[in-house]
Amino acid sequence: MTNRKNILITGIGSGLGEALAKEYLAQGDTVYAIGRKFPKELDHNPHFFFFPFDLSQTFMLQSNIKEFINKHSFDLVILNAGMLGEIKTLQKTDLTEIKEIMELNVWANKELIDLLSTHAFVKQVVAISSGVTVNGLKGWGAYSLSKSALNTLLNIYAKELPEIHFTSLAPGIIDTPMVQQIIHYVDDIEFPSAKHLKEGSLQTSKEAAKVLRATFNTLLNYESGSFLDIQAMP
Numbered sequence: 001m002t003n004r005k006n007i008l009i010t011g012i013g014s015g016l017g018e019a020l021a022k023e024y025l026a027q028g029d030t031v032y033a034i035g036r037k038f039p040k041e042l043d044h045n046p047h048f049f050f051f052p053f054d055l056s057q058t059f060m061l062q063s064n065i066k067e068f069i070n071k072h073s074f075d076l077v078i079l080n081a082g083m084l085g086e087i088k089t090l091q092k093t094d095l096t097e098i099k100e101i102m103e104l105n106v107w108a109n110k111e112l113i114d115l116l117s118t119h120a121f122v123k124q125v126v127a128i129s130s131g132v133t134v135n136g137l138k139g140w141g142a143y144s145l146s147k148s149a150l151n152t153l154l155n156i157y158a159k160e161l162p163e164i165h166f167t168s169l170a171p172g173i174i175d176t177p178m179v180q181q182i183i184h185y186v187d188d189i190e191f192p193s194a195k196h197l198k199e200g201s202l203q204t205s206k207e208a209a210k211v212l213r214a215t216f217n218t219l220l221n222y223e224s225g226s227f228l229d230i231q232a233m234p
Contacts, residue, residue: 011081013037015176019205055108090141105146129168158225175202
C-alpha cells in the first residue's frame, strides 16, 4: 500500500494506546509500539512491531531502544504511556511518588524525543496530556504537575526542533483502566472530580481512537508546541 504510514505509539498494553494501535493497523498503516505489555490480539500481525520496555527506566531508555527506531521514518509519534498515581492531596503525597510519576510522564518522553530526533526521521509528535493541567483539581496534584511539565517540554522542543511538529493534546474523558480506578476506588465526597467521572459520559477507547486518528492531522494547522483540548476544538 503506497499510502501506508509509519506510526510509533508508546503504552499500548491496554486502554487508549492499544485502541490506537488497532485503529491504525485497521487503516492499513504500520505500527511500531513500545510498552511493558504485548496486546495478544496483535500477535502475528505483519505490520505490527513491538519492543518490550518499561519506559520508566529512563537511564536505560536510549541504549535499549536505539536499534528499534534507528533510521526509521515516522509520520506520527504518539506519546501515550503514562501513570496516574494515587488520588490524594499533595500534602499527603511523598516526593518519591511524585518523582516516579514525573519519570514516566515527563522524563521518559524527553529521552525518547532526544533519541528519535537524533536517530530517526519524525514529522509529528503528539503527547497525550490532560485537562487537569489547567483545572487544578484536588487530589490530582502529582499527575497535574507531570502533565503540565509535559506540555512545557513539548513547547520548548517546538522551538528547538522546528522540523518536527509538536502538540500536547487532552483527549477528553475515556473509559480506560486509569479512569475505572478512579471511579471504583476514589472517595467522591473528598474528591469531587471522581463524582464527575462517575456521573459523566465516558467514550470507549475504541471510539476515542477513531476520533483522535481523524484529529491528529488537523493539529498540523495549529502552532507547533501548542496545548489543545479536543473537547474545545471546532
